[in-house]
Amino acid sequence: MRKRKRTGWRRYVNGITISTTVTVLFVTLPLYLMLASSFKGAKGIGSAAFYPKDFSTSNYNNAFSQYTFARYILNSVLIAVITTALVLFLSTMAGYALGRLPMRAKLPVMVALLMISVFPAIAVIAPLFLLMKTIHWLNSYQALIVPYTAFNLPFAIWIMRNYMLGIPKEMEETSRIDGAGPLRTLWSIVLPQAKPGLFTAGIFTFTACWTEFLMALSFNSDNNFRTIPVGTALFGSPFTIPYGTIFAASMVAVVPIAILVLIFRKSVVSGLTAGAVKG
Amino acid sequence: MATVELESVRKVYPNGFEAVHGIDLEIADGELMVLVGPSGCGKTTVLRMIAGLEDISAGVLRIGEKVVNDLGPKERDIAMVFQNYALYPHMTVAENIGFALRLRKMPKDEVTRKVGDAAKILGLTPWLDRKPAQLSGGQRQRVAMGRAIVRNPSVFLMDEPLSNLDAKLRVQMRAEVSQIQRTVGVATVYVTHDQIEAMTMGDRVAVMREGVLQQCDTPQKLYDHPNNVFVAAFIGSPAMNLYEAAITDGCAAVRIGTQELPLPDRARAAHPGLAAYAGKPVIVGIRPESLPAANGSAAGVMTAQVELVEALGSELQVHFSIDAKRVIAEGPSDADELTTSGAGVARVGPHVPAKLGDPIRFAVDIDAMHFFDPDSGGAIWN
Numbered sequence: 147m148r149k150r151k152r153t154g155w156r157r158y159v160n161g162i163t164i165s166t167t168v169t170v171l172f173v174t175l176p177l178y179l180m181l182a183s184s185f186k187g188a189k190g191i192g193s194a195a196f197y198p199k200d201f202s203t204s205n206y207n208n209a210f211s212q213y214t215f216a217r218y219i220l221n222s223v224l225i226a227v228i229t230t231a232l233v234l235f236l237s238t239m240a241g242y243a244l245g246r247l248p249m250r251a252k253l254p255v256m257v258a259l260l261m262i263s264v265f266p267a268i269a270v271i272a273p274l275f276l277l278m279k280t281i282h283w284l285n286s287y288q289a290l291i292v293p294y295t296a297f298n299l300p301f302a303i304w305i306m307r308n309y310m311l312g313i314p315k316e317m318e319e320t321s322r323i324d325g326a327g328p329l330r331t332l333w334s335i336v337l338p339q340a341k342p343g344l345f346t347a348g349i350f351t352f353t354a355c356w357t358e359f360l361m362a363l364s365f366n367s368d369n370n371f372r373t374i375p376v377g378t379a380l381f382g383s384p385f386t387i388p389y390g391t392i393f394a395a396s397m398v399a400v401v402p403i404a405i406l407v408l409i410f411r412k413s414v415v416s417g418l419t420a421g422a423v424k425g
Numbered sequence: 426m427a428t429v430e431l432e433s434v435r436k437v438y439p440n441g442f443e444a445v446h447g448i449d450l451e452i453a454d455g456e457l458m459v460l461v462g463p464s465g466c467g468k469t470t471v472l473r474m475i476a477g478l479e480d481i482s483a484g485v486l487r488i489g490e491k492v493v494n495d496l497g498p499k500e501r502d503i504a505m506v507f508q509n510y511a512l513y514p515h516m517t518v519a520e521n522i523g524f525a526l527r528l529r530k531m532p533k534d535e536v537t538r539k540v541g542d543a544a545k546i547l548g549l550t551p552w553l554d555r556k557p558a559q560l561s562g563g564q565r566q567r568v569a570m571g572r573a574i575v576r577n578p579s580v581f582l583m584d585e586p587l588s589n590l591d592a593k594l595r596v597q598m599r600a601e602v603s604q605i606q607r608t609v610g611v612a613t614v615y616v617t618h619d620q621i622e623a624m625t626m627g628d629r630v631a632v633m634r635e636g637v638l639q640q641c642d643t644p645q646k647l648y649d650h651p652n653n654v655f656v657a658a659f660i661g662s663p664a665m666n667l668y669e670a671a672i673t674d675g676c677a678a679v680r681i682g683t684q685e686l687p688l689p690d691r692a693r694a695a696h697p698g699l700a701a702y703a704g705k706p707v708i709v710g711i712r713p714e715s716l717p718a719a720n721g722s723a724a725g726v727m728t729a730q731v732e733l734v735e736a737l738g739s740e741l742q743v744h745f746s747i748d749a750k751r752v753i754a755e756g757p758s759d760a761d762e763l764t765t766s767g768a769g770v771a772r773v774g775p776h777v778p779a780k781l782g783d784p785i786r787f788a789v790d791i792d793a794m795h796f797f798d799p800d801s802g803g804a805i806w807n
Contacts, residue, residue, distance in 0.1 A: 314509060314511055316507040316508075316509055316511035317511045317512075317513065319476075319478050319498075319505070319507070319511070320505065320507065320511045320572070321513075321524075322478070322497070322498045322499065323476060323477075323478075323498040323499065323503060323504065323505050324499070324524055324525035324528055324572075324576075325499035325525055325528045325529060326499075326528055330528070334524075335513055338513075338515040339514060339515060
């Protein structure tokens with residue numbers, strides 16, 4: 147087939163570039179407006195200007211000086227990191243067992259996990275709250291770490307299991323013949339090859355913990371245990387909403403996630419498409 | 426260094442399928458034993474049972490006098506090379522070869538020395554720091570071999586190690602693997618579905634079909650004296666021509682289709698069992714090279730119709746048809762459906778005037794003819 151070569155402006159203005167631009171703008175514009183507004187002064191905050199006319203960093207200062215934003219960051223980091231570590235450890239073990247080891251009732255387990263992962267969190271908030279109250283876990287780190295781990299595990303297990311399935315069985319058999327036990331095989335042979343799966347599951351879990359609002363609001367009312375989303379939402383007083391400070395805090399909250407995704411983006415993409423085509 | 430001994434070894438899967446029906450096999454120290462057969466014949470299952478990757482349902486497996494039925498793979502002191510090499514992609518060549526040694530907590534400098542030695546034998550020294558993805562197929566194959574020999578195991582197991590290579594490299598690696606095996610001098614079980622590989626590499630070859638050992642002997646003996654129709658058809662390329670026939674004239678002739686070939690005394694002497702088949706149907710087998718073109722009109726000439734001529738330079742492979750019913754020993758395949766019922770192949774000299782559609786006359790080498798019982802498929806000798 148003869149392909150017509152586009153020249154001049156036609157090279158850039160075509161269906162694909164236009165639709166790509168629209169999509170990218172659609173996604174990034176709110177983020178940009180948030181960024182721009184976070185640098186606006188008190189006067190400019192109400193305007194819809196695309197750039198801050200009265201550039202100031204006071205919003206950022208306020209977030210840290212007027213509110214305990216640093217504490218929220220610390221709480222969020224602690225909870226997200228511990229949860230992610232737990233989820234990765236457990237999902238690796240479970241994924242290996244479900245993908246590789248001889249085991250009865252694999253299918254029912256996998257289906258049950260899938261069902262749990264689509265269960266709406268709001269449905270379990272009330273009973274969970276009562277449970278937390280009974281065991282005196284309200285206002286603690288574990289009040290969020292344990293349910294976050296439970297809610298993020300199913301998806302992570304599915305990702306890890308699918309990854310394990312993609313690793314040739316002969317590799318584990320070779321390792322067994324070489325004299326490695328199951329745990330050594332998992333650690334030295336399987337895990338290094340399942341890295342993209344680990345990154346994918348890790349980033350999804352971390353992001354989910356980082357942005358979770360409902361449980362964090364319900365279980366931890368003590369300011370010392372609040373995470374970024376709840377803490378930021380409660381900025382201000384009943385009569386004023388400090389939009390600029392909220393924007394600034396939100397920008398700070400986005401940074402770790404953005405960095406993680408930038409570092410691991412290749413692995414995440416390959417993790418999501420694992421098994422789509424035989425490599 | 427050890428022998429491997431299988432005594433009535435069976436494999437029955439939980440669903441009741443019996444993959445291996447009681448195999449007896451003895452592999453001497455330093456011997457290269459090839460297990461060959463069509464896919465699904467149980468050869469890989471036998472290998473995996475020797476490796477300890479599959480449970481043995483019944484029977485006894487000994488490696489060097491020791492019964493190893495219930496030992497795990499690592500306690501059997503074996504090394505295995507897989508079809509897809511199963512190299513660890515995240516490790517360098519040196520790390521791949523040294524992995525088993527590191528697991529044994531061998532001192533680092535000794536690992537390095539042993540890996541270096543293995544690499545030297547295999548010509549891998551320049552690539553020790555590369556990852557498997559940066560190697561060619563043949564080099565990866567050698568790394569898999571290196572991983573096996575570096576451990577100095579008592580038994581080598583190889584599961585179709587050459588089938589992922591292209592044809593030219595396969596021929597080259599065939600020789601290399603044999604040579605390495607001889608250098609190391611370890612009992613080796615080599616599984617393949619390629620009968621040429623089996624013939625060229627094996628000290629002895631065990632032919633399997635549907636979980637049953639058909640025959641185990643040296644390649645030449647398998648070729649010259651196949652035990653049954655299956656072995657006769659499986660060993661040799663092009664395959665032996667097998668036809669339904671009958672012993673006629675009081676055991677003085679054999680009739681193939683409408684053509685009758687005289688059976689000289691020496692042929693009867695070589696197959697004394699034939700006397701019992703006088704007037705009865707048999708299966709005759711004629712190797713393609715036992716069908717040279719006939720000149721003159723001597724006795725024992727068979728006439729056929731030329732269907733296709735393949736010129737190989739040194740010889741012609743003449744695909745022909747006769748009016749006899751062909752016997753298919755390996756079950757129908759796609760290729761068989763295309764050929765006519767009396768199809769066969771002959772290897773004749775390069776200058777024989779064989780033309781498509783013309784009749785051709787073969788001077789059948791009666792001495793090299795094989796006879797089989799039509800019911801049991803077993804060879805008729807005594």
